[in-house]
Amino acid sequence: MLIVAIGLVAYKSVYVKKLSDMKVATDEKFDAVAFSKRLWEEKLPARLSNAVELEAFIKTAQINPVDAFSKYTNALGIGNYRYALIKVEGLITDINEDDIMLQVKLGDSLMTTQLATEFIYGNAIRDASGLVDVKDFPNTMDLNNISEELNKMVRKTVLPPFKAVVRKGDKVIVTGAIEIHKEHIKWNELEIIPVHLQIIQ
Numbered sequence: 001m002l003i004v005a006i007g008l009v010a011y012k013s014v015y016v017k018k019l020s021d022m023k024v025a026t027d028e029k030f031d032a033v034a035f036s037k038r039l040w041e042e043k044l045p046a047r048l049s050n051a052v053e054l055e056a057f058i059k060t061a062q063i064n065p066v067d068a069f070s071k072y073t074n075a076l077g078i079g080n081y082r083y084a085l086i087k088v089e090g091l092i093t094d095i096n097e098d099d100i101m102l103q104v105k106l107g108d109s110l111m112t113t114q115l116a117t118e119f120i121y122g123n124a125i126r127d128a129s130g131l132v133d134v135k136d137f138p139n140t141m142d143l144n145n146i147s148e149e150l151n152k153m154v155r156k157t158v159l160p161p162f163k164a165v166v167r168k169g170d171k172v173i174v175t176g177a178i179e180i181h182k183e184h185i186k187w188n189e190l191e192i193i194p195v196h197l198q199i200i201q
Contacts, residue, residue, distance in 0.1 A: 030137075030139070030142045030145075032142060032145035032146055032148075032149050033149055035146060035149075036145075036146050036149035036150050036153070037149070039129070039131055039132075039146075039150070040150065040153050043129075043131050044129055044131065044195070047085055047129050047130065047131065048085060048087075048175045048195060048196055050085075051085040051086055051087040051175050052072045052084065052085070052086055052087070053086070053087055053088065054086045054087065054088035054104065054113075055088070055104075055105065055106055055107070057072050057084060057086055058106060058187055059107075060072070061185065065182070065185075069082050069180075069182060072084050073128075073180065074127055074128060074129070074130040075127055076123070076126075076127050076132065076134045076143070077134070080181050080182045080183050080184075081179060081180070081181055081182075082179075082180050082181075082182060083123070083124050083127035083128035083177055083178065083179055083180070084128050084177070084178055084180065085128045085129065085175070085176070085177055085195075086175070086176065086177075086178055086192070087173070087174070087175045088102070088104050088113070088173070088174050088192070089104070089171065089172070089173050089174075089200070090102035090103055090104035090105075090113065090171070090172060090174065091103045091104075091169070091170075091171055092166065092167070092168055092169060092170045092171075092172060093112070093168065094168065095166065095167075095168055097118065098116075098117065098118040098119060099114050099115060099116055099117055099118065099191075100114075100115040100117055100166070101113075101114060101115070102114070102115050102172070102174065102192075106187075111187060111188060112188060113188075113190045113191070113192055114189070114190065114191045114192065115174060115176075115191075115192050115194060116191055116192065116193050116194070117159055117163060117194075120151045120154045120155050120159075120193060121148075121151055122147065122151075122179070122193075123143075123147045124177035124178065124179050124193045125147070125150045125151065125154070125176075125177045125193055125195060126143075126146055126147045126150055127177075128177035128178070129177075132146060151193075154193065154194060154195060158194055158195065158196070158197060159194070159197075162194075162197045162199075165199065166199060170199050170200075171199070171200040172197060172198060172199050172200060173197075173198040173200060174192055174194055174196075174197055174198075175194070175195055175196040175197075176192040176193050176194040176195045176196070177192070177193045177195065178190055178191065178192055178193070179191070
């Protein structure tokens, strides 16, 4: 009986799985780097070309905020935070260690926005693009990894060449992502995460 019991325990402890099945499971593992690279190169450019002008977005939000947020913003979850891809032309007034201050026209007045150049993090680019559907990613870590990879693209490919040549007094065209709290909108404290930067000669 003792020998039989030991045999049963040993049998139950061994789990045999085909190598081909393990390879399939490995192949199906989500590749955030490749997925984000495809978004960046193949799909995001079209979204950037259709980014709303910041002045138009602000004016619409002031007149009809519900319409503005419905038409121009995206978010993966339910809540007050919304994200938008915007385009704006402005004058660089200050270049700081962590950001660049940009003066932009808003009708007959001027407004100052903040261009992030050091701390590029969060989900603004991912969510503002509208290219990622939360239903397709049951694993939250995959969603976070997409955000991180898109942010890396900005840190490694967008900002270094721009920061190397930009000077105070330059005029620039910025296309990027913004985060807005629907209940507490502060346009003068708006931070733009840049995705495309162009210095106007």
